[in-house]
Amino acid sequence: MSIREKLSGNEAAATALRQMNPDVMAAFPITPSTEIPQYFSKYVSDGRVDTEFVPVESEHSAMSACIGSQAAGARTVTATSANGLALMVEELYIASSSRLPIILSVVNRALSGPININADHSDSMGARDAGWIQLYSEDNQEAYDNLIQAARIGEHKDVQLPVMVCQDGFITSHAIENIQLEEDEDVKEFVGTYNADEHLINKENAIAIGPYDTADYYMEHKYQQNRAMENAKKVIEEVAAEYKEMTGREYGFFETYELEDADYALVLINSAAGTAKETIDKMRAEGKKVGLLKIRVFRPFNRDRLVELLKDVKYVAAMDRSETFSTSGGPVYHETAAALYPETTKPEIISYMYGLGGRDVTIESIESVFNDLMEIEETGEVGERYRYLSLRE
Known part of the structure; x- marks a missing residue:
């Protein structure tokens, strides 16, 4: 049964991540997304999640830590905005090419310069070709719903791609709206437990992630990413249909x-x-x-x-x-x-x-x-x- 609440877009995003109960969050603060890891770190200190919270020295480090933890088989999330996302760009390509379904909450903000902290889409659009699935959110409700669906989409065996869920800085991130939340247990059941088929700490099946990719294989790997993105179309619709069954809220492309x-x-x-x-x-x-x-x-x-x-x-x-x-x-x-x-x-x-x-x-x-x-x-x-x-x- 849905719970009626009044939340900002940032708190709605943090709530969705809390209900997901990820294994790791690695994050660095940047306006206007700072509140998401801020709220989440309190959930950690209050014992409301089992997540390992990793404070880092930059957004580049945040995404690097996310890559390491997801590669080790841990469901991993983070959040950022604007110049923070730009600093992550090198790592975004590594995450997608390594087929790591990291979840990234992006609070859209103009890239500097000139220096500006308000909403536009230059940050996520600058990363639109990095191999990440991108979901966009009109309001706080959609930001919440998109994040919950993101886990199921990215982790699907036919997809295995990272997902960024975007919302507009300040316009939705800091504005308080009425929102329908789902019960913690229902979200937990919908998202399920993440079990990576292959990961770095599986001693029974040793693998390497991120080795040099020669010209003999690079194109084939890019094609595989392309096919995964194509597969995501069907998965996005399937996940949306299940989400509608649980919540009554309907989503499509x-x-x-x-x-x-x-x-x-x-x-x-x-x-x-x-x-x-x-x-x-x-x-x-x-x-x-x-x-x-x-x-x-x-x-x-x-x-x-x-x-x-x-x-x-x-x-x-x-x-x-x-x-x-x-x-x-x-x-x-x-x-x-x-x-x-x-x-x-x-x-x-x-x-x-x-x-x-x-x-x-x-x-x-x-x-x-x-x-x-x-x-x-x-x-x-x-x-x-x-x-x-x-x-x-």
Whole structure:
């Protein structure tokens, strides 16, 4: 039976990790994710978990320790943000290529510089090709639910990949919302016990992790990672179905809102989806056929499902909270455009950069995007395909 609570996104994440009762947490503090290991260390000192908490001197060390413990057969978790995630990047590739299902709670924050501690997605998007599964969370509830599912997804025998669960810094991490928690025992049963088939301290089957990979084998190992990511698509759906059975809450690769008959749609991730839904309600009341496609799973990217969901939409705005400096759009735009490119019939797609460094996202600003799409239809002129939203002159 669900328990009604009021928690910040950080405390919701820490609670999910506590209920998981991992073997090891290795962490280093960084705003705005600091509260997650802070809460968790108290759970350790209070005896509420059996976890070994490893305080380290940097985020690079945190992920290094996670790799060591997971390689030894221990379920391992950590948390970070922004520059901390950037400092982990070298180790992220090692974790994924070594097929270690570490769980990482990422509280999205702009990368410096200039120095900024507010929400955008430059940190996790900078690591989008590191071989990690990436789940994104609109609100505190979704952050909690995604973390619980992450263990089952990453540890599945056909996957064996690390998972990062992302939420927006301060917007959800520090905001208190009503949330439904599951009973500790139910989460424990759902997640199960982690039993690695192969690990470093199994003297009956000695293995090496991280040896030099020659040109004769490197491509094959990358292909195996690719196949594991492909396998994750089915596993993500299976785990979501089981989670719905336990909680009544439904998750998929995408969430749609008023998309079925929409002529104009937004594609975006994380907390701005809430503002988009409010905007859509307002504009629907005015008779405008607008809708939303929210991406929950960015890696693996489900191209086929995205194409199916957008097949009847005429105009799409792909919204990015992370700059690539390609001068042609952000990661969400590039993935969406690439997915749609082979289709004979496809919507007109415009790239919008928004909310960088915590810039406010309002109903008015989202409404202006829809109005831009309507203007394109009315005039027949696309104009600038790569736009900055709410940019000061």
